[in-house]
Amino acid sequence: MITHHSRLLVLHGPNLNLLGSREPEVYGTMTLAELNSEIEQFAALKRAEVRIYQSNHEGKLIDLIHEHADWAEGIVINPAALTHYSYALRDAVTAVGLPTVEVHLSNIEEREPFRRCSVIRPVCIGQIHGKGLQSYLRGIELLLGEEEG
Numbered sequence: 001m002i003t004h005h006s007r008l009l010v011l012h013g014p015n016l017n018l019l020g021s022r023e024p025e026v027y028g029t030m031t032l033a034e035l036n037s038e039i040e041q042f043a044a045l046k047r048a049e050v051r052i053y054q055s056n057h058e059g060k061l062i063d064l065i066h067e068h069a070d071w072a073e074g075i076v077i078n079p080a081a082l083t084h085y086s087y088a089l090r091d092a093v094t095a096v097g098l099p100t101v102e103v104h105l106s107n108i109e110e111r112e113p114f115r116r117c118s119v120i121r122p123v124c125i126g127q128i129h130g131k132g133l134q135s136y137l138r139g140i141e142l143l144l145g146e147e148e149g
Contacts, residue, residue: 006047006048006049006073006074006143006144007048007049007050007051007072007074008048008049008050008051008072008073008074008076008140009050009051009053009064009065009071009072009075009076009098010036010050010051010052010053010075010076010136011053011054011061011064011065011075011076011077011078012032012052012053012054012055012078012080013054013056013061013077013078013079013080013081013082013083014055014056014057014058014080014082015056015080016032016054016078016080017032017054017056018032019031019032019035019105020032020034030132030133032054035133036052038136038137039052039136039137039140040052042137042140043140046140046141046144046146048140048144051068051071051072058082058086058089059088061077061079061082061089062088062089062092065089065092065093065096066092066095066096069096072098073098073143074098074099074100074101074143075093075096075098075099075100075101076100076101076103076136076139076140076143077093077100077101077102077120077124078102078103078104078136079102079118079120082120083102083104083108083118083119083120083121084117084119085119086119087119089120090119090122090123093120093123099143100123100124100125101124101127101128101139101142101143102118102120102121102124102126102127102128103127103128103129103135103136103138103139104127104128104129104130104135105129105130105131105132105133105135106130107129107130108129109129109130125143126139126142128142
């Protein structure tokens with residue numbers, strides 16, 4: 001469990017830069033900028049500092065995890081499609097040893113069968129999905145010890 005005044009890394013994976021216009025029936029109409037603003041406001045209320053990044057590139061997400069290993073005390077990650085096959089991203093999470101929560105905007109259990117498999121989940125302290133913005137906020141609370149995974 002992390003205490004308040006914590007430093008959290010929030011990572012958004014591939015295609016999340018298209019939020020608001022990408023399949024709004026699945027992902028909603030909130031843009032990535034709006035999502036990030038809500039995350040920042042929520043974190044501030046919880047007295048946690050966040051650094052938020054989005055990348056469409058697996059290697060960039062891995063680099064961000066490595067670069068923040070000494071700064072961050074926990075990670076909230078939406079690996080997007082990388083969820084299903086990125087052992088490299090999984091290894092990065094394992095390598096830095098930070099408590100990590102995997103989040104998804106949509107309910108991955110009610111979508112295509114391939115979306116139900118996560119290679120990232122086994123190295124995380126929890127997975128939260130299907131709650132839109134609340135997936136991220138509950139992920140922050142889980143890292144802060146305020147919610148169960």
